[in-house]
Amino acid sequence: MMKQVDVVVIGAGASGLMCAAQAGYRGRQVLVLDNAKKPGRKILISGGGRCNFTNVQAGHQAYLCANPHFSKSALARFTAQDFIDLAERHGVNYHEKALGQLFCDESAKEIVDLLLTECDWAGVTLQTHTEILAVHKEEEGFRLETSQGEVRCASLVVATGGLSMPKLGATPFGYRLAEQFGLSVLPTRAGLVPFTLHQADKEAFADLAGVSLDVEVSAEDGTRFREAMLITHRGLSGPAMLQISSFWLPGQALRINVLPGRDIPATLQEWVKAYPAQELKTVLGRELPKRFVEKLMELGLLVNQPLRQYNAPELAAVAELLGRWTVRPNGTEGYRTAEVTLGGVDTDELSSKTMESRKVPGLYFVGEVVDVTGWLGGYNFQWAWASGWVAGQFC
């Protein structure tokens, strides 16, 4: 028998569950469909199992989007504080790590439980293990053919996320559906993802795997982040590298300042005066991991000698290397390990107030499937909550 509901939400992830609960509280009969076995799988593994569920500094400036203003409306209507209030109402204990990032004290499962409880209270029906075979537009809404039968709805919300982590069931469904209805989809690529290095660089740095240092990394477009960099056996990772990966394009170089926050030429001059007889390796080894300093010397990137022996051009070269070490990655680890997908459904196609398609009334896109991608640090969940919440008021 054909099911009939007011709203179908495709995707029981962060944005879909938030949207479903809101629509349910408005008295809409809501059915959430997901092809996975369990809801919220990405939430469960997020933030190292503790879910960095929001960032108290979340504002449109922390998001990449072809229209940098698009996210303003949703982020203003459902703020980080709104999600914090919700978490507190559900008794979720949390703590702030660096830079406004809020994590669960216990487990990311608490966030999934929160969303499922909200959906339960709002009378939402959740159906997993369901493949969507086809979607048809009808005069009064939509008809979906699924592996569990047909369903009709007045409003259809697409919350199927991006392409990152295909092992967790990520699919391009949302993009294809947008295209089916004539909506433009901007090219997608992996974001918040570790870099791989060319074979020679990989081999040169392989024995430093596990070494971490505070850096300021810049992309060619001038974007810069100051956070930790981690050298891995495949390349470069850590928050600094994940952040800058969203601003990097194939073939481009990264400039890495390994003594961030310092006037490096002036610091070198001070060191020459204070420790003229000490070797550069000794002095730098007090500021940076010793193995890293030794590697730079072993590779001939830095010359080691007592500080008083450096002439002015040599000191300038040391300053240049420490402040603007140039690394040209081979690529990234791609969707396999990326936290997010850049690009997606073009925001020009959507109302920023409702997330509804301008061309197809009743069709909504929320969360990561939309061309809005946050920095690392809880911003992506805040977008999922905000866009899902907004759509939930209208769908």
Ligand code: FAD
């Ligand atoms: P998702 O949460 O991915 O949900 C999409 C849902 O759609 C899934 O349940 C999926 O099964 C379903 N689906 C997909 N295709 C279909 C289909 N064809 N038919 C039916 N259902 C389908 N962000 C943060 O802000 N903080 C973090 O700590 C953080 N950590 C992360 C860690 C990892 C390892 C990863 C991969 C991502 C992390 N993110 C984090 C990003 C964050 O998880 C996503 O941005 C967010 O989950 C996007 O929400 P969404 O609702 O758009 O999509």
